Amino acid sequence: MSIKNFYDWILNLVYPPVCGICGKFNQEFLCKKCQKMLEAEAKFNVDKVDNQEYFFENHLYIFKYEGIIRKLILNYKFNEKSYLYKTFVNFLLKNEKFFKILKSYDTIIPVPVSSKRLNERGYNQSELLANDIVKQIAECECVKDCLVKNKNIIEQSKLNKEQRQKNIQGVYILKNKEKLINKKILLIDDIYTTGSTANECCKVLQKAKPKKIDVFTVAKD
Numbered sequence: 001m002s003i004k005n006f007y008d009w010i011l012n013l014v015y016p017p018v019c020g021i022c023g024k025f026n027q028e029f030l031c032k033k034c035q036k037m038l039e040a041e042a043k044f045n046v047d048k049v050d051n052q053e054y055f056f057e058n059h060l061y062i063f064k065y066e067g068i069i070r071k072l073i074l075n076y077k078f079n080e081k082s083y084l085y086k087t088f089v090n091f092l093l094k095n096e097k098f099f100k101i102l103k104s105y106d107t108i109i110p111v112p113v114s115s116k117r118l119n120e121r122g123y124n125q126s127e128l129l130a131n132d133i134v135k136q137i138a139e140c141e142c143v144k145d146c147l148v149k150n151k152n153i154i155e156q157s158k159l160n161k162e163q164r165q166k167n168i169q170g171v172y173i174l175k176n177k178e179k180l181i182n183k184k185i186l187l188i189d190d191i192y193t194t195g196s197t198a199n200e201c202c203k204v205l206q207k208a209k210p211k212k213i214d215v216f217t218v219a220k221d
């Protein structure tokens with residue numbers, strides 16, 4: 001067994017190849033029936049951001065955060081169903097429009113979580129998404145040592161818009177900024193609600209003078 005096969009074998013133990021939604025055996029982590037269901041829900045929208053207070057140009061997302069999608073994402077986030085990321089990524093990359101757009105970025109940056117949160121949950125859901133995307137798109141590199149979460153804060157989901165903006169200020173810091181100069185960056189997160197988290201990350205990333213920053217989330221609330 002080669003190292004790569006061995007690695008895949010281990011990954012299959014950790015993330016068995018089943019449809020992330022119905023649990024049926026499926027090598028692509030998404031069966032035909034559930035793919036149809038996701039297709040019926042999918043938007044694949046690119047919202048151009050036209051607001052001086054925002055530090056990114058476009059917001060890309062697959063779904064509206066409602067119904068079955070909301071349920072799926074909550075499972076993904078809180079019920080240790082981390083393998084769902086493969087289902088989302090495989091679905092995402094089957095969409096020609098988004099596949100083409102994703103290929104245009106040099107750098108993919110997952111929204112970081114604090115080490116405390118990482119220890120509790122065992123994974124950063126945005127990082128799982130980012131890793132899997134760059135595995136399938138050779139043009140992009142996943143960079144994890146530039147944007148760092150520096151503080152533990154109250155979970156944003158428990159706060160209203162104004163509180164979120166305050167809560168998130170100064171939480172992220174920029175490191176190794178030379179890596180990002182003149183790059184086309186895509187910031188990745190799971191859900192976009194008020195945009196305060198994504199915007200704070202982009203504000204920090206803009207200090208590295210990248211060529212462009214967009215934001216991608218699985219869903220938009």
Ligand SMILES: [Zn+2]
Binds near residue numbers: 021023024032
């Ligand atoms: Zn299924």
